[in-house]
Amino acid sequence: MKQTWRWFGPEDRVSVDTMLQAGVEGVVSALHHIPTGAVWSGAEIAKRQKEIATRPAGGPSGLKWDVVESLPVSEDIKRQTGDWRNHLEAWKESLHNLHAAGLNVICYNFMPVLDWTRTDLAFQLPNGATCMRFELPVFAAFDIHILGRDGAVDSYSDETVLAANQVFKTLRQDDIQSLVRNVVFGLPGAAENFSLEDLRYHLSAYAGLGEDGLRANLIDFLSEVAPVAQDLGMRLCCHPDDPPTPLLGLPRIMSTEADYKQVLDTVDVMSNGVTLCSGSLGARPDNDLPGMMERLGDRVHFLHLRNVKRETSDICGSFHEAAHLEGDTDMVALIAAVLKQEAHRRAAGREDASIPFRPDHGQDILDDLGRNAQPGYPSIGRLKGLAELRGIVTALSHPTVANGLNH
Incomplete structure (x- = not known):
């Protein structure tokens, strides 16, 4: 499991030095300043790579950009309205430019209007x-x-x-x-x-477009971009709905294992894969995260490891972000399933045997309080989460227990 860290660019209150001190092995980032629907140029991609590779004092960081999160899908593409065909071509061109720069794991989402929702x-x-x-x-x-x-x-x-x-x-x-x-x-x-x-x-703008219509548009989108990614050796991974239930009358189509299975089976190429977010999916009590990793693991290209505490037993209910080992998801069982999948990949000779993960979100603790970082992305809270996750990975990978996971 490759330890990564989300970084929002030079304006991020968490610096490149902080990432180094956290001991991460790679960086997750995106070009948030480029308008949705526009091409990510080679020059802009290279600029972000240089920013990640350079410490604030000017020396080399030794870090590199490993995962793109997110290459945004426009509302026009999701609805198949307006300028959606041009946006689709721009998305494909961005894939080519990212691949040319050595970036091959691309996280995206297909949530209408709201990328995530909290009160x-x-x-x-x-x-x-x-x-x-x-x-x-x-x-x-x-x-x-x-x-x-x-x-x-x-x-x-x-x-x-x-x-x-x-x-x-x-x-x-x-x-x-x-x-x-x-x-x-x-x-x-x-x-x-x-x-x-x-x-x-x-x-x-989404009036009249139900779940079937939005799912059909996602499949159309993937039917266009997944073959491009497959030819380039890239991996696309769709992030689940957050929260994973209908909101504001909008359709939600990536909330359960059945949702993912339908899309993966319909566009059945290895490049069409999953961002398994244990926090988003874990907000529903009927989502079995370790089981999902077991059954969908062959196509899991990226992991968001975080935990939520559900405040009710309802499918759609209240929840809050818990510490990484304190919520309703059994993080030890989930990581064990990830390590088992990685062992299968190594045995099969797959180049993607090490699945990148990041400590998604974190509670604001200690000096995080008052720092006004990006909501959900404090420095110390994520470091605590990463340390806890790293401890589980280290323990389960130890020779005294690893043999049992690999069978």
């Missing part, structure tokens, strides 16, 4: 740490009373609607503004540039 970006835990949280009644209050989406009430149980009504009664104006900012933070791009009207516009 609180700094929920305080009993020990004083903060984390991101999705609280269903609060989100329902936003949907029903603040956004005012048509038919929103019908999207929730009577119990949740009643709870949402009570939540809304307690919200002050600054609470409402904060909640709006938190929800729209999941929109691609800078959150401060989006408003409720922007969100309403994006939602209306």
